[in-house]
Amino acid sequence: DTGVSQDPRHKITKRGQNVTFRCDPISEHNRLYWYRQTLGQGPEFLTYFQNEAQLEKSRLLSDRFSAERPKGSFSTLEIQRTEQGDSAMYLCASSRRGSGNTIYFGEGSWLTVV
Amino acid sequence: AQSVTQLDSQVPVFEEAPVELRCNYSSSVSVYLFWYVQYPNQGLQLLLKYLSGSTLVKGINGFEAEFNKSQTSFHLRKPSVHISDTAEYFCAVSGDNNNDMRFGAGTRLTVKP
Numbered sequence: 001d002t003g004v005s006q007d008p009r010h011k012i013t014k015r016g017q018n019v020t021f022r023c024d025p026i027s028e029h030n031r032l033y034w035y036r037q038t039l040g041q042g043p044e045f046l047t048y049f050q051n052e053a054q055l056e057k058s059r060l061l062s063d064r065f066s067a068e069r070p071k072g073s074f075s076t077l078e079i080q081r082t083e084q085g086d087s088a089m090y091l092c093a094s095s096r097r098g099s100g101n102t103i104y105f106g107e108g109s110w111l112t113v114v
Numbered sequence: 115a116q117s118v119t120q121l122d123s124q125v126p127v128f129e130e131a132p133v134e135l136r137c138n139y140s141s142s143v144s145v146y147l148f149w150y151v152q153y154p155n156q157g158l159q160l161l162l163k164y165l166s167g168s169t170l171v172k173g174i175n176g177f178e179a180e181f182n183k184s185q186t187s188f189h190l191r192k193p194s195v196h197i198s199d200t201a202e203y204f205c206a207v208s209g210d211n212n213n214d215m216r217f218g219a220g221t222r223l224t225v226k227p
Contacts, residue, residue, distance in 0.1 A: 004157070040123075040219070040220070041220070042118075042204050042206075042218050042219050042220050043158070043204070043217050044217075045215065091157055091158070093158075100146040100163065100165040102160050102163065104160070105157035105158040105159070107157040108155075108156070110155075
């Protein structure tokens, strides 16, 4: 079991630049989630996919954010025209479909916007 | 909608002492409850979860939690902590769909020698 992997682990970017994060879920997990976590806070839900379909998006996900999961396997989260308030850790997670199934998290991608 | 309140932002304890991390939830529907641990610069690791059945749930690393429906609580306990238990602990609640999982703000457990 290879776990959820995220890339890059750390990214420093200038305000106004675009950044993209990649997530590879646990194989055979058809659900994939993105969360955002800021210092001193718990993870906040951003969006989730079931296979390739994006089924829900949080109001936190502004128009500058877009997530894709084109083939129902890996996913990307792109942030356009980054702002300092986007600085956070972006967590990807995956699970099997079904109530109460464990959500497994990756180690996160830290974004610092300067 | 579900929500979680972790009553203590920081809990300092001495090594080998018992510890309880408190969590209260609110929900209008049946819930599933979880505790996750996060070590510095890492993602979240599941400690234990309550889905149904016995209200006392045992997890990894010697932790356990008790679901109390009347008090809407799911407190995490360990009878004797180690230095290595120093970490951030998150309580989470979800309903029938995992997509609505909500986390508390976390409790920072610091174990001192």
